[in-house]
């Protein structure tokens with residue numbers, strides 16, 4: 001049996017905490033205690049909640065696959081049209097009769113669908129929230145790749161990111177340092193995915209930070225420009241630029257879905273090789289830093305700091321690890337996602353702060369957002 005390491009005088013609290021947690025865990029793990037807690041009317045609600053939470057951990061992948069089936073079959077869009085019978089669901093979603101009934105009942109169990117009268121189905125509350133969120137639905141469809149990659153999680157963790165994955169093939173700039181230097185990769189699939197979920201990120205960032213205190217903002221890794229356009233419509237006085245790989249930016253001129261009126265200045269380039277454009281008193285990195293390992297992330301922050309005049313700021317927006325209310329998203333979801341992608345990691349705000357300090361920024365602060373599950377925010381001053 002492993003014994004506790006000796007305690008230093010400064011770790012009395014830690015020692016006490018460790019003993020308390022060990023005792024608590026022994027009690028919770030005892031079958032006798034579990035039976036007692038479930039049978040006692042006073043503790044029963046807590047026991048049920050805890051057992052339900054544990055079952056969610058055990059079976060969560062079946063919920064995700066129910067969601068994937070509901071999104072991909074078109075069930076969520078269909079139920080938004082109004083009450084539907086099973087026959088119509090079966091025909092329009094291309095399912096067998098029993099399959100349609102099963103999907104409806106499973107969707108009901110996780111809040112996606114609701115049986116309003118016998119045989120009549122509408123969206124449930126979760127389904128209604130999802131229906132209006134094209135970005136999340138696109139992520140649900142995209143998760144097919146992650147789900148396949150995660151089939152053997154231990155192999156992934158033992159492999160130390162050595163093998164290519166479906167996800168690293170999708171994010172063509174990820175997986176090897178300097179991969180973005182190659183000019184032949186397909187950037188459209190990931191750029192579209194990012195564009196579809198950008199609105200909800202921009203909403204959080206714009207509600208938390210006033211960009212109209214700046215005269216010009218450069219969105220580094222700005223993709224198809226959703227964030228820059230959101231800043232432009234909230235603050236028309238701010239001049240905007242976007243820096244991204246040439247393959248991404250060339251779509252701006254050819255894609256009619258990307259409006260060109262008041263278009264931001266485009267700076268095609270590779271932020272690991274090319275200088276960061278100057279003349280901006282604000283630079284944003286939205287969902288960029290966590291894509292990169294510490295070495296490249298540090299190089300990028302240093303290049304950005306060198307491009308900024310003293311007093312100009314860098315705004316970093318991404319989900320962060322160790323964030324109260326968003327631990328599952330930061331540490332579990334992005335922890336695994338970026339591991340499988342073979343590049344980057346979710347960082348705690350303090351870890352980003354340490355990189356900013358090392359890159360020569362004078363100070364940084366964290367700014368709260370309404371939904372840290374979507375993004376957190378750090379503003380650093382050069």
Ligand SMILES: C[S@@+](CC[C@H](N)C(=O)[O-])C[C@H]1O[C@@H](n2cnc3c(N)ncnc32)[C@H](O)[C@@H]1O
Pocket residue numbers: 173180181187191194195198201220221222223224226227243244245248269270271272285286287288291
């Ligand atoms: C995860 S996406 C985020 C896009 C956008 N900021 C958003 O939140 O929707 C990362 C972006 O960084 C760009 N990128 C990756 N490596 C790059 C590099 N070396 N130089 C320039 N842009 C790069 C990608 O093309 C992509 O548009």
